[in-house]
Amino acid sequence: MKYLRKSITAGLIVLASGAFALASAQTASAESVTVQASSVEFISAGNCSRDDNLGETAQSFISRCRKGSINREFPGQLLQTSLKDIKSGNSADYKKAWKLLNDNRFKK
Structure with a gap:
């Protein structure tokens, strides 16, 4: 459940930042969009110590x-x-x- 919530949050951050629209406007490959989404997920799923x-x-x-x-x-x-x-x-x-x-x- 916690991972699902973080994944959804990461997806919303990507959409809100316009990275998805920017990637499609520049005809970027799907690979670069995946890298951007995973880096955003890493930031939002950081260590809470x-x-x-x-x-x-x-x-x-x-x-x-x-x-x-x-x-x-x-x-x-x-x-x-x-x-x-x-x-x-x-x-x-x-x-x-x-x-x-x-x-x-x-x-x-």
């Missing part, structure tokens, strides 16, 4: 790897902050944000 994604912003990590309900509790001012900065932060907001990112209730 917090420690492997420390350079990513909290907002993109949450949208890719966590349920939307985390946004009710997550400190809004830290959404554009990298996971590395959140992990090393000392204030209560940083600690709360890191704790929420580690909470299994919000995993997809």
Whole structure:
């Protein structure tokens, strides 16, 4: 089920980005379209380990790897902050944000 959802998402991204229309307009071979679709799927199906994604912003990590309900509790001012900065932060907001990112209730 999870793989099917990621495959559908990857297909929607390809269609939304216009890669399908661009490939057909340029009379590209079906092989190049397949390569583009698989690379998009690889990006959307990335690793959701917090420690492997420390350079990513909290907002993109949450949208890719966590349920939307985390946004009710997550400190809004830290959404554009990298996971590395959140992990090393000392204030209560940083600690709360890191704790929420580690909470299994919000995993997809």
